[in-house]
Amino acid sequence: MAILDSKGRLFGKINILDFGAVLVILLVIFSIFVFPGTTGSVAQVGSKTVPIEVDLVVRGLNVRDPERLFDKGFTKGGKTNVIIRNQPYGQIGIKSIQVLPRKINVSQPDGSVKELPDPKTNNFSTDMLLTLEGKAQVNESGPVLGNSKVKIGMPFELEGFNYNFNATVIDVRVKDK
Template sequence: MKIIDGKGRLFGKLNILDLGAIAVILLVIIGIFIVPGATGSLAQVTGGNSSSEKVQVSLIVRGLNTRNSDETIAELNDNTEVNVIVRNEPAGKLLIESAQELPNYVAATQPDGSVIAQLDPRPIVKNSVDMILTMTGNGQTTNDGYVIANQKVKIGTVLELDNPRYNFRGTVIDVISAP
């Protein structure tokens, strides 16, 4: 009796291709469940060299639609603590120290062809606000930047701010050690 017959079967019963497929499936299962992977611990995120301290984050928010922008800015200036979500992962809480409204300008063409910036006269502007938020919280300083709740936060990172009254996103424009 041959080990492999003319049809590619092992001992006339099992196909070699089927055995190869079963071996690949077993290797994948072993790779997923038995071989340990990265756990995302703080030591891995920070490179093992970090120091805990207060971190100040500046965030720019563009076009936040609200019923009254003045009330929203006043509410955010009341030292509000917000939940922060970074890359769809909860990243702890930050304290909003200040909210500074940015004026809405439009380009206005002059009769001589020049262009100047003028405050937007439209009434709808009261329902949309651009602002810069300054927030502080606990974080770590590393050789690679700042880490807040196991999430690297750098200029350009999008943060989602959430509390019972609002949920909106902004982009980090500065991260420093808090003074």
Template sequence: MKIIDSKGRLFGKLNILDLGAIAVILLVIIGIFIVPGPSGSIAQVTGGGGNRIQQVQVSLIVRGLNTKDSDETIAELNEDAEVSVIVRNEPAGRLKIESAQELPNYVAATQPDGSVIAQLDPRPIIKNSVDMILTMTGNGQLTNDGYVIANQKVKIGSVLELDNARYNFRGTVIDVTSLDN
């Protein structure tokens, strides 16, 4: 009896292509459930090792937020106690707004001698657009891979979405530090 017959069957009963497909399926199952181990689990995003909860300060830059009155918006943000935060389209808890600082809007102005200087933007429309830096605090953990706030990694460059009943906008993290040093 041949091991592989003329039709490609092993011992005349099982097709080699079927064996290959079964082997691929088994390897995929092993790769998904066994190989990553506990470090590959989403539940482990906070990292192990007894990381303690601490106060974390997050600085966020918001560019070009369109609003009816930028001064009113800055004043409102300075009054808000807490705001809901969304990271990567996932709710990430609440942070307390400590301060909202408006950044001046400059334009490059060419001078008669050919030099260029920065001037405040004189256009009236600029009253309806605001650039600002928000400083917020909340509870988080420092892991080997950065800070984690409500099971979401937050690093410089992360985009946070701030949401409440009156506004919803996005900004980019420019600093994350611990207040418990």
């Protein structure tokens, strides 16, 4: 009995093409479980984790009562969920919250301009300065939260129990350990 017959079967039982296909499938499955490859994002290669502070400005947040916003966890020392470029990062600590007074520029009779408090024609608009603190990966191109680089000017989306609004990064401080 020949190893390969005239119809291309091994030992007259198994087609050589079918045997090759089964062998390739088994090799693929074996390689997936034995050599799974690298994990993590490319941004984390060659980086170290350090404390970071990010200053955010919120302009024109429409809220009826800003004090109610601070009741449910959106307080100094609390945590908020952060979404960066539509990618959820997770929770990050709130270091400080400062409600900014609204000011307007008023021209004076002598031609100069003076900054005065806004008479609040819109009582529902609030401006805030927030400082968030957490841990970030730092590589040669700057700090990275999750898989997103943190740069001045980029938007952060903050989400919690009774709020969901956008803020803009105005400062990034990387702390040394």
